[in-house]
Ligand SMILES: *[C@@H]1O[C@H](CO)[C@@H](O)[C@H](O)[C@H]1NC(C)=O
């Protein structure tokens with residue numbers, strides 16, 4: 001019997017962490033089932049924003065090396081970008097993404113008209129691309145969301161929208177208070193200070209409401225998490241009647257990590273010379289960077305703890321650059337305290353961009369000071385490396401809260417630090433706070449033991465017999481069901 005090929009259209013948001021995660025689930029799905037083929041439609045960063053060179057190269061390499069049953073198509077972009085008001089960043093994001101709807105429509109219609117094309121089984125969209133649901137509806141196919149963050153945060157978004165729409169609660173007023181909110185996807189009350197930016201403004205909140213309402217229209221939501229990690233949050237989502245079926249399919253991470261570059265070899269060979277579990281790794285994600293005063297506080301803290309360290313130190317983007325992507329210093333010594341590099345030469349290494357997966361996989365690493373981007377959290381879990389939290393932007397404050405307070409898998413440096421489009425001028429985290437957090441990170445035996453245990457579970461859940469493995473099987477049946485019966 002001839003097998004029907006099920007074509008899926010994937011639309012990730014133009015954010016490097018989201019694209020990478022989306023590619024990984026695409027690979028997983030085609031490897032798991034011969035019937036599936038995937039076309040990934042790439043929305044490029046707004047032109048003129050000088051996307052991080054890493055992102056441009058990455059997209060290029062994807063387009064160059066298409067994989068079996070995964071194709072990449074870069075979408076065109078309008079000549080004239082939507083209006084960009086610095087006070088309304090989310091309106092721009094939404095208008096910019098939606099300006100691609102017409103291109104998506106053309107590409108998909110064209111694809112379907114090719115001889116030998118499979119049957120369109122559905123759209124799989126990013127949480128930032130919910131406007132594409134309307135395009136999927138035009139083709140009369142279901143939309144699935146691939147949620148690149150965690151289930152607790154997904155539940156938070158739905159809950160906020162529900163209390164606004166159904167109970168008329170004033171979330172802006174709440175978000176400007178220093179109170180807390182009991183949210184079903186969390187066991188503990190969630191302090192307002194860990195709400196992501198934007199919930200305290202009409203523009204930001206309107207965007208959350210819009211995306212949450214749209215996400216409820218999806219047929220199902222795949223979440224990059226696993227049942228053993230977020231048992232409570234997943235359970236609470238499943239018990240809600242107006243929420244689509246949630247499939248925990250993670251952890252989905254790219255274990256190939258870096259590209260085996262020279263810088264990676266250099267870092268790994270340095271780690272080879274360090275004792276097991278002795279090194280603190282500091283890395284703040286693709287957008288993470290600090291001003292010089294903050295860099296000095298970190299340096300002082302590291303010196304005082306005396307721990308071995310590997311520090312990915314990035315230079316803030318220059319003011320004339322419209323993109324927020326940091327770069328590497330020619331000479332990091334220029335921003336570090338006088339003599340720091342010489343004094344710590346025997347125990348520490350300061351680098352630029354870090355091959356994070358290769359580093360976390362190394363047995364010399366004993367702890368990870370992280371911005372708590374969800375991909376980074378999952379990578380740390382996978383390798384059983386305890387975390388110290390220093391969230392920066394997006395929903396990272398909530399990720400940090402979940403890891404420290406809900407799950408006991410991390411120690412706190414900060415839960416509520418914020419530096420993003422809404423808060424360009426952040427406070428300084430003092431050397432004392434950093435020092436205390438790092439000491440606790442390296443000494444806390446309980447967190448270390450729990451992290452090892454959850455790491456083991458994270459690797460088991462994606463194998464045959466594991467719960468995420470089973471979830472992936474169910475979502476594939478869901479995809480196929482839409483085209484098999486007609
Ligand atoms: C992709 O292909 C183009 C054209 O062949 C080439 O110039 C470019 O270097 C390639 N980029 C990557 C990242 O492989």
Ligand SMILES: *[C@@H]1O[C@H](CO)[C@@H](O)[C@H](O)[C@H]1NC(C)=O
Nearest residue numbers: 140141142481482483485486
């Ligand atoms: C496929 O999905 C569309 C849109 O959600 C729906 O209208 C249609 O009934 C589904 N078909 C089958 C066979 O399930």
